Amino acid sequence: MVSYKELGLVNTREMFAKAIKGGYAIPAFNFNNMEQLQAIIKASAETKSPVILQVSKGARNYANQTLLRYMAQGAVEYAKELGWEHPQICLHLDHGDSFELCKSCVDFGFSSVMIDASSLPYEENIALTKKVVDYAHQYDVTVEAELGVLAGVEDEVASEVSHYTKPEEVVDFATRTGCDSLAISIGTSHGAYKFTPEQCTRDPKTGKLVPPPLAFDVLDAIMEQLPGFPIVLHGSSSVPQEYVDMINQYGGKLPDAVGIPEEQLRKAAASAVCKINIDSDSRLAFTAAVRKVFAEKPGEFDPRKYCGPARDLMEELYKHKIINVLGSDGKAE
């Protein structure tokens, strides 16, 4: 058993309370490798933004759980080295799908876990979520739960259709499970293809797809039921057109990739939405930068020469999100 407190990490409780009060959101960035982690920590340290490092089950399988934990511990020390005196870094399990996986992460130094039982019937979702909460809270680890179903694909979580969260269920769910935050479904979606062209309209000037707006009426109804309760948005990448264009320009093929417009995320961040998950955007930045190097310098075979530019572009993306979308800069001096 390793406590996250020994690793210098923090749970989400205070982060979320401050974010709701301050009208901003905490970035939750997924990481799978060293370059991504370096970019996240540099961006967070330079902007003094609290940050949630997210590890999915897929990342855990990809990078090895022991290595990931030490990387997170290393991230805290790296942040201090960069001059961030009191780093506010949370290590969070993204989309835990079983009690055993959540328990293993709690025991392994995570400061926060998500139990995603949203695909189960309502009562089973409550029972499993409560079981995880009861265990995690013994160690002061915070728990995110989910109600409603997002469309799209993220690692092993996939669903064809979305079901909005039902506002009439949230009080019962939060009360009976004791969860610390709630991921809801209001039209965000996992992956780089959040909407089909049929769901979108086309901008007559550029020919680009314009996605349908998020269901802010559902969000408002949820906030009315649960005033001041931390709300989480998954699947909130914006799929920046510049990266999609770069990928396509340098030999990739991402037709009609579309995400959530940033102005909608800004609006959400100002509400009780206090954690916004961004994964696909950094995957796109990474891939765009690597493709550019390969296209321009076909003789290049030193991974540092293409992973380095990828890291720089991700760092730029993370800073942009922190400062211009989430508003979390300067909130963890």
Ligand SMILES: [Zn+2]
């Ligand atoms: Zn998710």
